[in-house]
Amino acid sequence: MSRIGKRPVDLPSGVEAKVSGQTVEVKGPKGTRSFTATDDVTLTVDDGKVSVTPRGSSKRAKQQWGMSRTQIANLVTGVSAGFKKELEINGVGYRAQMQGNTLKLNLGYSHEVNFDVPQGVTVTCPKQTEIVVEGADQQLVGQVAANIREWRKPEPYKGKGIKYKDEYIFRKEGKKK
Template sequence: MSRIGKRPVALPSGVEAKVSGQTVEVKGPKGTRSFTATDDVTLSVEDGAVSVVPRGTSKRARQQWGMSRTMVANLVHGVSEGFKKELEINGVGYRAQMQGDVLKLNLGYSHEVNFTVPEGVTITAPKVTQIVVEGSDQQLVGQVAANIREWRAPEPYKGKGIKYKDEYIFRKEGKKK
């Protein structure tokens, strides 16, 4: 039995949900998002909360029950508060700055890296060594942050590169004579 699926997803003030068939559409201050569930679960809105109930006792129905509830909870969190990933840049001369809708990165290459911000995500650079990626879609925010980090992943000797704010870099000892 899914322990996650049992709890209904509460809708905070300013957020409204509408279910039509297998699709739930959530509107909030940060936008509108929708999710289409499989036929193994039933979605309903009651008493200011979205509940997910499995249609059978098969293994697939129980799997989809918890997953669908989590997807609906992520939609509600995304349109009410939004998702955020913070990146830090370590290294001499490594810096980032926003110029319009392009993130310009100096990462030790012979050229400047220009990263175009995709639609649905906002990127800010409050400091030259910090990047903040925000949006209402958790998957898109994480993918954009991973694409930026991919340009110069942190190396284990000096820790130079782009890392997540809460990431720990396992350091290695250099060569001995």
């Protein structure tokens, strides 16, 4: 029995879900998202709750049960509260700023890095050394944050680079005489 799959997904106020076949469509204040489940599970909506039940007792049905419930819970969280990743820039002269739909990064290269922000994600720079990525799609928010971080990963000696706000950088000691 899946402990995760057994719990129904509660729909907060202002969020509504519709099931048609194997597709769940969730509407909320931050937009509309949908998820198509496999044929191994059955989806139902009752009393402001979305329930997922397995069809049969095969191993695949049990795997899809918990995964489908989690995907639906992420849809509900995305359209109601949204997802957020915070990045920090460390290094002398390293900074970021938004210009229209482009994130401009100065990361110690001989040129400025221009990162085009994809549709469905908003990127803001409250300070020159902070980047906030927000959106309704958890996967897209994480991917955009990872792509920004990829331009200059934090190095272990001085910690220079782009890191997640809660990330710990394992520091190394420099060369000794």
